Amino acid sequence: DDAFRSPNSLLVSTDGSVPYDSSLSSTSAYLVFDQSSSHILSSRVLPNGRSTSSDSESYALCLGLFSSISLSQERSFSNILFFTDSIASAKRLFDYSPHSAHPDSIKVAPLIRSWLAASTRNKLHFWAIPSTAKWSIHRLAHNLATSLRVPNNPAQPFRTTTGYLRKQSTDFALMEWKCDYERDPSYKGHHFMEHKDQHGAFLQPSYINGGTWLSTAAGQDANLCARMTRCITNHAPIGSFRQRFFPGRYVNSCPCGAELETREHIIQDCPLYERHQRDMANPYDNLAKLIEFLEDNPSAFSFANKPEGPVYDEWQAFIIKRAERRQLPNGYDVH
Numbered sequence: 001d002d003a004f005r006s007p008n009s010l011l012v013s014t015d016g017s018v019p020y021d022s023s024l025s026s027t028s029a030y031l032v033f034d035q036s037s038s039h040i041l042s043s044r045v046l047p048n049g050r051s052t053s054s055d056s057e058s059y060a061l062c063l064g065l066f067s068s069i070s071l072s073q074e075r076s077f078s079n080i081l082f083f084t085d086s087i088a089s090a091k092r093l094f095d096y097s098p099h100s101a102h103p104d105s106i107k108v109a110p111l112i113r114s115w116l117a118a119s120t121r122n123k124l125h126f127w128a129i130p131s132t133a134k135w136s137i138h139r140l141a142h143n144l145a146t147s148l149r150v151p152n153n154p155a156q157p158f159r160t161t162t163g164y165l166r167k168q169s170t171d172f173a174l175m176e177w178k179c180d181y182e183r184d185p186s187y188k189g190h191h192f193m194e195h196k197d198q199h200g201a202f203l204q205p206s207y208i209n210g211g212t213w214l215s216t217a218a219g220q221d222a223n224l225c226a227r228m229t230r231c232i233t234n235h236a237p238i239g240s241f242r243q244r245f246f247p248g249r250y251v252n253s254c255p256c257g258a259e260l261e262t263r264e265h266i267i268q269d270c271p272l273y274e275r276h277q278r279d280m281a282n283p284y285d286n287l288a289k290l291i292e293f294l295e296d297n298p299s300a301f302s303f304a305n306k307p308e309g310p311v312y313d314e315w316q317a318f319i320i321k322r323a324e325r326r327q328l329p330n331g332y333d334v335h
Contacts, residue, residue, distance in 0.1 A: 007036035009079040012064040013141040016048070016056025016086070019150050023152050025049055025215060026056045028234040029145035030064035032071060033137065035081075042067045047150040049158035050116075052167055058088035058101035060145070065108050069115050081136050100163030170207070191234035191261070195287040203245040203287065214288065227294050227301040234263050236301040267299055275299045 004059060010243050011033040018026040025047035032042040044067070048059050068080045089101070092196055096105050129138045152158055180187045181204070195203050209215040213232065214225060230236035237260030239252030254261035254271050266273060267290070274296045294300055 008077055009035040009081055010068050010077045011035055011081050011137060012068045013083045013137045014060035014064045015141040015145045016053060017145040018053045020054055023160050025150045026051045026054050027145045028060035028063060029141050030060050030255050031141050041071055045144045045148045049160055051161040052163040054086060054089050055101050055163045056163045057086035058093055061090055062104040062108055069111055079123050082128045083127050085129055085131045087126060090126045094275050099265045100161050132304055143219050168287045181205050187229040189233055193232045194229050196285055224294055230301045231263060267293060274301055279307045
């Protein structure tokens with residue numbers, strides 16, 4: 001890049017750090033280098049209170065912008081190159097809609113506008129540098145950010161970003177969710193099919209990428225997600241479900257001749273379904289294995305073989321009526 005090779009450039013390396021010890025403040029650091037001489041012209045590390053890693057990165061970029069633009073005005077530098085391991089934070093700094101680092105965006109907006117308007121040669125460049133690369137310039141910013149340890153002073157509490165508050169409330173809700181999931185069998189359902197991860201631990205609830213279970217089927221069609229959900233919850237159009245909710249009103253045997261069509265029978269034994277993996281004897285051990293079984297058998301846990309008759313029609317009418325009732329405005333109901 002011409003800007004990187006130009007002697008008329010400033011290099012700015014930024015980094016933020018959030019310590020594991022919650023009694024310590026997060027920190028933000030920057031260093032400004034002269035491209036022609038590689039000398040450090042300015043550097044600083046400041047505490048950033050209680051904030052998320054992305055908030056700390058945004059604040060470091062904000063500090064670096066103020067320092068580098070000030071130096072460029074003093075020494076006539078026209079290119080400023082930023083190196084960060086959080087390019088998303090750099091993009092967010094130029095987003096003036098409400099977000100957790102919005103105050104930083106508001107601070108730098110007039111500064112950037114006036115500097116860019118001063119000359120058509122003035123340009124800002126942002127480069128993403130992964131921390132794993134351990135590039136020397138960015139490594140200096142990382143070491144500077146982690147060198148400062150500022151404990152909380154009860155007389156002057158840390159400032160707290162909205163991003164931090166949101167993360168705290170989300171983490172607390174997730175912890176409560178996991179506790180209910182683990183301690184109360186009725187919370188997840190007595191027939192809930194549990195699976196293990198690659199390390200042998202049972203899967204836990206999560207909100208990331210749509211959740212623990214749906215994220216596994218991400219990118220798949222809605223039909224697959226629906227059949228997976230029916231299978232895991234054991235609320236599927238199969239004999240065992242009809243036996244529980246409509247006792248004595250259906251023939252609940254499997255089309256293959258088994259006395260009762262159960263979830264386990266369909267996955268493990270039923271000869272009407274294909275199994276590329278012969279180790280499906282334990283359907284509880286791996287979610288990916290279940291997904292593969294459902295992909296191989298599009299009719300499994302679907303309504304393709306739904307029962308016929310007046311009782312089934314009555315049940316379908318009830319489902320439709322309930323759905324209509326939920327869609328009505330507040331204060332209205334269907335009886």
